[in-house]
Amino acid sequence: MQLYYHPYACSLAPAIVAAEAGIALDLVHVDILGAPHRLGDGTDYRDVNARNYVPLLVRDDGSEVSEAGIILKVLADLNPTSGLAPAVGSPERLLLEQWLTFLGTELHKSYSPWLFHPEVGATAQAYARDLVARRYAIVEAQLDGRTWLLGETFSVADAYLFVMVNWAAAAGTPLDAFPLIRAWFERMKARPKVREAIRNHSASPAAKAA
Numbered sequence: 001m002q003l004y005y006h007p008y009a010c011s012l013a014p015a016i017v018a019a020e021a022g023i024a025l026d027l028v029h030v031d032i033l034g035a036p037h038r039l040g041d042g043t044d045y046r047d048v049n050a051r052n053y054v055p056l057l058v059r060d061d062g063s064e065v066s067e068a069g070i071i072l073k074v075l076a077d078l079n080p081t082s083g084l085a086p087a088v089g090s091p092e093r094l095l096l097e098q099w100l101t102f103l104g105t106e107l108h109k110s111y112s113p114w115l116f117h118p119e120v121g122a123t124a125q126a127y128a129r130d131l132v133a134r135r136y137a138i139v140e141a142q143l144d145g146r147t148w149l150l151g152e153t154f155s156v157a158d159a160y161l162f163v164m165v166n167w168a169a170a171a172g173t174p175l176d177a178f179p180l181i182r183a184w185f186e187r188m189k190a191r192p193k194v195r196e197a198i199r200n201h202s203a204s205p206a207a208k209a210a
């Protein structure tokens with residue numbers, strides 16, 4: 001399977017889940033900073049993916065899966081014994097679905113694109129930062145008494161949340177008011193598979209070769 005990715009982008013979440021689940025992925029670098037977005041061989045990314053954003057998962061049968069939250073579940077369900085997603089139909093699965101939607105719509109999309117595009121203006125960025133802080137307050141409350149977002153079991157929701165918390169310093173969304181998120185972030189960074197995924201995902205092919 002191939003994962004189209006950009007360093008430090010939300011494609012890091014599926015990279016973490018694949019590492020945790022023991023699933024091998026071929027990482028295909030997409031330069032999403034340039035216009036048009038291009039692959040390493042110069043291919044216009046829109047010719048591969050009309051949505052023109054990462055992540056994109058291409059399965060071995062050639063079928064494509066888009067949208068981070070869905071890709072995470074597809075990967076987790078490939079290896080149910082990994083315990084990265086509760087069983088379909090269980091109450092715990094419903095909880096996971098709620099958190100993935102929250103992370104995708106309330107947190108991810110409050111950061112991206114607003115906090116990575118200064119051209120949107122100071123007012124829009126200040127609004128986005130305030131929104132992120134209010135969303136982090138919800139995450140902080142959820143982490144009270146829990147090791148991971150859903151409880152004592154690490155899940156794909158943790159992998160998704162990691163992407164945004166990892167953006168916090170660069171995006172100017174301080175975590176000072178959120179000690180439980182900061183402690184959770186340290187636990188995440190201590191996981192060997194998270195470290196492995198970050199290593200594999202965090203550089204362009206040129207930088208890796210250098």
Ligand SMILES: N[C@@H](CCC(=O)N[C@@H](CS)C(=O)NCC(=O)O)C(=O)O
Binds near residue numbers: 053055
């Ligand atoms: N709805 C998509 C959003 C993905 C997304 O925002 N990807 C960003 C990187 S984190 C991207 O590729 N941006 C480039 C662009 O939109 O031009 C998802 O959930 O996967």
